[in-house]
Structures are given as structure tokens and as C-alpha cells.
Amino acid sequence: xxxxxxxxxxxxxxxxxxxxxxxxxxxxxxxxxxxxxxxxxxxxxxxxxxxxxxxxxxxxxxxxxxxxxxxxxxxxxxxxxxxxxxxxxxxxxxxxxxxxxxxxxxxxxxxxxxxxxxxxxxxxxxxxxxxxxxxxxxxxxxxxxxxxxxxxxxxxxxxxxxxxxxxxxxxxxxxxxxxxxxxxxxxxxxxxxxxxxxxxxxxxxxxxxxxxxxxxxxxxxxxxxxxxxxxxxxx
Amino acid sequence: xxxxxxxxxxxxxxxxxxxxxxxxxxxxxxxxxxxxxxxxxxxxxxxxxxxxxxxxxxxxxxxxxxxxxxxxxxxxxxxxxxxxxxxxxxxxxxxxxxxxxxxxxxxxxxxxxxxxxxxxxxxxxxxxxxxxxxxxxxxxxxxxxxxxxxxxxxxxxxxxxxxxxxxxxxxxxxxxxxxxxxxxxxxxxxxxxxxxxxxxxxxxxxxxxxxxxxxxxxxxxxxxxxxxxx
Amino acid sequence: xxxxxxxxxxxxxxxxxxxxxxxxxxxxxxxxxxxxxxxxxxxxxxxxxxxxxxxxxxxxxxxxxxxxxxxxxxxxxxxxxxxxxxxxxxxxxxxxxxxxxxxxxxxxxxxxxxxxxxxxxxxxxxxxxxxxxxxxxxxxxxxxxxxxxxxxxxxxxxxxxxxxxxxxxxxxxxxxxxxxxxxxxxxxxxxxxxxxxxxxxxxxxxxxxxxxxxxxxxxxxxxxxxxxxxxxxxxxxxxxxxxxxxxxxxxxxxxxxxxxxxxxxxxxxxx
Numbered sequence: 001x002x003x004x005x006x007x008x009x010x011x012x013x014x015x016x017x018x019x020x021x022x023x024x025x026x027x028x029x030x031x032x033x034x035x036x037x038x039x040x041x042x043x044x045x046x047x048x049x050x051x052x053x054x055x056x057x058x059x060x061x062x063x064x065x066x067x068x069x070x071x072x073x074x075x076x077x078x079x080x081x082x083x084x085x086x087x088x089x090x091x092x093x094x095x096x097x098x099x100x101x102x103x104x105x106x107x108x109x110x111x112x113x114x115x116x117x118x119x120x121x122x123x124x125x126x127x128x129x130x131x132x133x134x135x136x137x138x139x140x141x142x143x144x145x146x147x148x149x150x151x152x153x154x155x156x157x158x159x160x161x162x163x164x165x166x167x168x169x170x171x172x173x174x175x176x177x178x179x180x181x182x183x184x185x186x187x188x189x190x191x192x193x194x195x196x197x198x199x200x201x202x203x204x205x206x207x208x209x210x211x212x213x214x215x216x217x218x219x220x221x222x223x224x225x226x227x228x229x230x231x232x233x234x235x
Numbered sequence: 236x237x238x239x240x241x242x243x244x245x246x247x248x249x250x251x252x253x254x255x256x257x258x259x260x261x262x263x264x265x266x267x268x269x270x271x272x273x274x275x276x277x278x279x280x281x282x283x284x285x286x287x288x289x290x291x292x293x294x295x296x297x298x299x300x301x302x303x304x305x306x307x308x309x310x311x312x313x314x315x316x317x318x319x320x321x322x323x324x325x326x327x328x329x330x331x332x333x334x335x336x337x338x339x340x341x342x343x344x345x346x347x348x349x350x351x352x353x354x355x356x357x358x359x360x361x362x363x364x365x366x367x368x369x370x371x372x373x374x375x376x377x378x379x380x381x382x383x384x385x386x387x388x389x390x391x392x393x394x395x396x397x398x399x400x401x402x403x404x405x406x407x408x409x410x411x412x413x414x415x416x417x418x419x420x421x422x423x424x425x426x427x428x429x430x431x432x433x434x435x436x437x438x439x440x441x442x443x444x445x446x447x448x449x450x451x452x453x454x455x456x457x458x459x460x461x462x463x464x465x
Numbered sequence: 466x467x468x469x470x471x472x473x474x475x476x477x478x479x480x481x482x483x484x485x486x487x488x489x490x491x492x493x494x495x496x497x498x499x500x501x502x503x504x505x506x507x508x509x510x511x512x513x514x515x516x517x518x519x520x521x522x523x524x525x526x527x528x529x530x531x532x533x534x535x536x537x538x539x540x541x542x543x544x545x546x547x548x549x550x551x552x553x554x555x556x557x558x559x560x561x562x563x564x565x566x567x568x569x570x571x572x573x574x575x576x577x578x579x580x581x582x583x584x585x586x587x588x589x590x591x592x593x594x595x596x597x598x599x600x601x602x603x604x605x606x607x608x609x610x611x612x613x614x615x616x617x618x619x620x621x622x623x624x625x626x627x628x629x630x631x632x633x634x635x636x637x638x639x640x641x642x643x644x645x646x647x648x649x650x651x652x653x654x655x656x657x658x659x660x661x662x663x664x665x666x667x668x669x670x671x672x673x674x675x676x677x678x679x680x681x682x683x684x685x686x687x688x689x690x691x692x693x694x695x696x697x698x699x700x701x702x703x704x705x706x707x708x709x710x711x712x713x714x715x716x717x718x719x720x721x722x723x724x725x726x727x728x729x730x731x732x733x734x735x736x
Binding site: 257258259260261271273275276277279282300304305306307308309311314346348350352353354355 | 468506507508509510513520522524526527528530547549551552553554555556601603605607608609610639641
């Protein structure tokens with residue numbers, strides 16, 4: 001599991017337990033007073049701290065921020081994403097990572113030597129891959145398969161999408177949610193920061209169950225006791 | 236004071252309803268209605284902008300498409316964009332842009348699709364309200380919601396939210412259609428259009444009516460967003 | 466929803482899953498999703514309906530216009546089916562010239578409805594040889610979660626049942642403010658439906674979700690109705706570059722009447 005994923009999942013879990021968490025709309029006053037500092041998704045307007053987007057507002061000490069619960073994936077350096085190969089060029093692979101700009105995986109970022117004539121043996125069009133974002137540029141996003149466990153082509157299984165803003169909850173605190181789902185279903189699961197989830201299980205039934213629970217968690221991030229409810233579904 | 240066909244008071248809006256999440260495929264979506272005028276809006280993006288030469292490396296851009304479904308009006312509208320729909324798309328874009336902060340999304344586009352299912356005047360304003368909700372629902376960074384309503388004048392009387400029968404009013408100085416949009420509950424206007432006859436000194440009445448009505452619209456929008464996760 | 470196309474691995478997994486007769490949402494291969502119908506999408510239309518098949522949503526509206534008959538059918542009204550894939554319904558739909566699906570859906574709906582003889586076109590004559598009613602069905606997908614064609618046909622059939630004839634004034638123009646002169650003349654008991662079969666590997670499924678539909682290689686849509694108390698096929702189209710075998714056709718013909726009855730029952734409960 002990528003360390004970036006763990007830190008953001010801890011973040012959201014703290015919020016879930018915080019009693020001050022509330023749903024706010026853009027422009028809504030969250031708190032008043034000079035003591036507060038606007039964090040991510042919030043801004044100061046005179047005496048007030050107001051929401052800069054729709055989401056869950058929370059106070060962490062003096063800092064007030066608004067966590068997105070909806071919206072498209074916004075790539076950041078270090079994110080681990082799941083993408084689909086859409087084209088092969090002479091110097092690398094073009095990867096759809098479900099964001100505005102396609103990702104590019106240069107040939108020399110593959111984990112082992114791949115000759116130019118055998119590129120489609122390693123990654124063919126339509127294949128799925130777990131990759132790390134190492135640069136977000138105006139021209140596009142650069143990907144790498146080096147420097148991380150679990151990066152590379154995914155063999156078998158299938159991918160489906162959850163709303164990217166729900167990924168931290170699907171992963172759970174220190175990866176607890178996804179670990180529970182893996183353990184109880186026997187499936188291998190990789191959650192990309194871009195909302196794409198790869199799943200492969202011992203049986204079709206195990207895969208069906210694992211997906212059902214993951215989608216339930218993603219659809220119900222606001223529920224109290226979500227872990228217990230997911231556990232119940234897993235039986 | 237003119238008796239309105241609907242029996243409404245001069246400053247009274249038609250019943251409003253709003254709901255977000257009406258297009259599950261979209262990144263954000265909403266329905267907004269004023270009486271018999273029903274608009275739906277869906278937001279897709281930020282996503283890749285084609286052609287590439289339209290990309291702006293300093294910010295994401297907003298692209299709005301407004302249209303009537305062919306059976307939303309009595310005389311069937313031929314499918315495809317018209318001059319009217321292109322103009323409304325553009326003024327809607329201008330009405331929404333002031334609240335958006337798209338610097339986080341360079342080279343991308345946010346597409347807003349607005350369709351009118353049933354038209355009974357005020358379609359652009361219902362469309363702006365739906366689009367504002369859909370953008371918020373899509374998690375786009377926004378300073379505030381945009382609240383829009385068609386104000387106007389029937390002969391000498393300033394009224395809010397004209398319906399189709401009022402737009403067709405014939406008497407005295409006739410009908411004046413004055414659609415506006417405001418940034419949240421503040422004092423800033425982001426849409427101004429007008430057709431008809433109104434004296435400059437009466438515009439202050441429009442301004443105060445805008446204030447009262449947009450506050451009501453804001454509450455309906457806010458409620459719809461808060462109900463999205465119940 | 467995402468704009469990312471389906472991956473090779475996902476297609477293979479669907480193949481395996483379907484061969485075991487299973488689907489992610491717990492349905493059997495030939496189960497349909499829940500069907501819901503609402504009316505009065507637009508009170509400016511002569512009839513309108515909203516159909517939801519799971520998360521797929523399609524709206525259809527009926528407009529009536531006064532026009533000239535076609536020279537080869539001077540004593541019949543006209544039928545026109547139109548529609549568009551709006552970019553609201555899916556991130557895949559781009560603005561610009563119509564994609565083939567946008568053309569195919571109205572054509573398939575047109576044939577299913579026209580050939581079923583559901584509409585009494587000969588009762589839509591205003592002045593024989595001169596003026597007739599033109600029935601225009603406009604179909605718009607609002608959310609594409611697969612199987613738009615079957616949802617579109619149900620929406621069109623439901624909207625037609627909901628449609629009324631507008632009144633004409635003394636100049637022969639439509640007077641929308643006068644009360645309707647009655648329902649659109651339809652033949653009793655005829656409510657065409659399309660049943661589409663999708664094939665992946667050796668499995669045949671009904672009513673796919675978006676991702677299932679993308680995994681599938683080929684589709685065949687059958688327009689079905691009741692004629693003289695019996696099931697009849699009114700229209701058919703195979704879409705896609707794969708083949709169906711003779712035994713697969715026979716398999717479909719066994720399922721078709723029951724599937725039609727099941728969907729028909731649901732549709733009729735809303736008529």
C-alpha cells in the first residue's frame with residue numbers, strides 16, 4: 001500500500017469520528033472569528049471562514065477545511081493510479097488514467113528491460129496497469145512503474161470505478177477497510193487514487209461479494225459505523 | 236396593480252423544486268424548476284479539452300451548452316443548436332464563471348450541459364440555477380452558488396418570475412423580461428439581459444426584488460445540496 | 466462515470482462470470498433490471514414518458530403537426546421518429562455530428578412501432594389527400610447505463626399511449642389552449658417492445674449495464690408485439706461485427722415470448 005494513500009485515509013477517518021463535521025455548500029459560513037484559519041477547500045471572508053466548495057467541513061484545532069465528497073480525480077505527484085493502455089508509441093505507452101490529460105509511461109520507466117519491438121508483449125492496448133504519477137505537467141502526466149510495490153501490469157481480475165473522492169474511505173484507516181475485504185473474501189484488491197479498483201478473487205462469487213461491499217462503502221461514506229456495516233455484509 | 240393570471244403577488248415566485256444527482260453518470264447533476272419550467276443540468280469534468288489549441292495553461296475553462304428538448308414547447312423545436320440557444324449558452328457561461336475558481340485545472344474543460352424538459356418562460360434562469368447546483372455537486376471550487384430569476388414589468392408593475400402567459404401580455408407598456416443572476420445572497424449581478432420597456436429610475440425596484448427573490452432561490456438550492464447525502 | 470474504456474482483463478472476467486450464469490448485480494443472464502415509467506415529462510408535448518431501466522433513463526415525447534400526406538399514402542397520417550444522444554447522458558458523447566447509435570436508436574424504434582401497426586395511421590387524416598396528422602416521436606437518453614434501445618422503445622410506446630390529439634381552430638391550425646379532441650388513435654392491445662440480446666463469448670445476456678454492454682461483442686434487437694392474439698416479430702437488427710449461430714437464434718426465440726410477456730405486464734401496469 002502506498003504511503004500517500006494511508007495518510008489521506010487517516011485524514012478522512014479522523015473526520016468521520018469528529019462531531020463537528022457538517023455538510024456545507026459553496027459560500028456558506030462555516031465559522032466566525034479571527035482565530036480560525038481557512039484550510040483546503042475554505043477561504044476567509046471578513047470575520048468568517050466560508051466554504052470554497054461543496055463537501056464536509058471540519059475543524060481541526062484552528063484550521064477549518066472542506067473535504068470533497070464528489071468530483072473528478074485531480075492527479076498529484078506520488079498518486080498511485082490504475083489506468084488502461086490506449087496507445088503504444090516508439091518511446092512508451094499512452095495510459096488513460098481517467099483524467100483530463102492522458103498519462104505517459106516512458107519505455108525506460110518499465111521495471112525491467114523491454115525492447116522496442118516487444119512493447120505490446122509487456123503492455124498491450126486494452127491492458128490495465130498500476131502506475132505511480134511522478135510528474136504533473138501542462139502537456140500531460142508522467143507515469144512510472146518503478147519505486148513502489150505492486151506497480152505494473154495487472155493480470156486477470158477486473159476493474160471498476162468508485163467516485164475518486166471516496167477512495168480514502170474505501171481504503172480505510174491505515175488500509176483497514178480494504179484489508180478486511182481482502183481477508184474475508186480472499187480477493188486481491190488494489191485501489192487507485194483515481195477511483196479505479198482492481199479486484200481478483202478465488203471464485204466469481206467472492207469477486208461479486210467484494211465488489212458489492214466496496215461499492216456500498218463508497219456510496220455510504222457519511223454513515224456512522226460504516227466499518228461494522230461492511231463487516232456484516234461480508235459475513 | 237395588475238392581477239396576475241396565476242393569482243401570484245408581484246414579488247411571488249412560482250413554486251420551486253430542486254434535486255441533485257439526477258444524472259448518475261455525470262460528475263455532478265441537478266434539476267431545477269420554476270412552476271412548469273423544468274431544467275436539468277449535468278457537469279462532466281475537469282476533462283481533456285479538444286482541440287488542444289483551445290487549452291489554457293493558466294486555468295481550466297468552462298463550456299456551457301443550453302438547449303430545449305424538441306417537445307418542451309408547443310411548436311416542436313427542430314433538434315440542434317439555434318442562434319437563441321447559442322446566445323443563452325454563452326450568457327449562462329458568463330453568469331457562472333465569476334464564482335468558479337478553475338486555476339487548479341490548467342488545460343482542462345468543465346462541460347455543463349443544460350436541457351429544458353418543459354418550457355413555460357424563465358428557462359435560462361432555471362437552467363442557470365440547475366447548472367450552479369450541478370457544478371457544486373461536482374465538487375468544483377466555487378466562491379458561491381449562482382441564483383437566477385427572470386424579473387420584469389407588466390405594464391407599470393414590477394413582477395417576479397414571469398410565466399409564458401405573462402411574457403405574452405399585451406396591454407399598456409406591455410411585458411418587460413429582465414432575467415438576472417446574482418452571486419449567492421450578495422449584491423453582485425452576473426447575468427443581465429432585458430427585453431421590453433423600463434424606466435432607468437425603476438431599475439432600483441428590480442434590484443431590491445432581485446435581492447428578495449434570490450435569497451429564496453438560494454435556500455432552495457442549499458436544501459437540495461444538503462439532501463444529497465441523507 | 467468515467468470515460469475510460471473497458472480493459473482486456475475485465476472483458477475476460479465477464480466472459481468467465483457469464484459462462485457461470487452470474488452477474489455482478491445478482492441477476493441471471495436473462496433477467497431485466499427494474500422498470501419504472503413516469504408520464505408528463507412535458508405538458509407542452511401531446512404525450513410524454515420517462516423510462517428508467519435500472520440507472521438507464523430515457524425520455525420520449527410526442528408532438529403532432531398538421532402536414533401533407535406522402536404521395537403514396539394519401540389517406541394515412543405520417544410517423545416520424547427522431548432523437549439524439551445528448552452529451553448529458555454519458556461522458557462518451559461528444560458534441561458534433563451524430564454518432565451512429567444516435568441514428569440507429571430512432572430507426573429501430575421507428576420500425577418496431579410502425580410495423581406493429583400500433584398507430585391507426587388511417588384515422589389520422591384531416592382532409593383526405595391533403596391534410597393529415599404527422600406523429601413525431603422524439604427520444605432522448607438522459608443517463609446511459611446500457612441497453613438504451615430497449616428503454617427507448619418502451620418510452621416511445623408509453624408516450625404514444627399517453628398522447629392526445631390537439632384541437633384545430635377554424636383555419637386548420639393547432640389551438641393548444643382548446644381542450645384535446647381525444648386520444649391518439651391506437652389499435653387496442655398493441656404495445657410493441659424491443660428485446661435486445663447481447664453476446665459475449667458463448668453467453669447471451671439481456672438488459673446489460675453499461676460495462677456489460679461494452680464487454681459484449683454483438684447485439685441483436687427484436688421488435689415484438691401481439692397480432693391476432695399471437696406474438697409477432699415486427700423488426701430486427703443485428704448490430705456489431707460478430708455472428709450469432711442458428712442454435713443461438715433458436716435459443717433467443719424460446720426466450721423472446723416470455724421476456725415480451727414479462728416486460729409487457731410491467732408496461733401495462735403503467736398504461
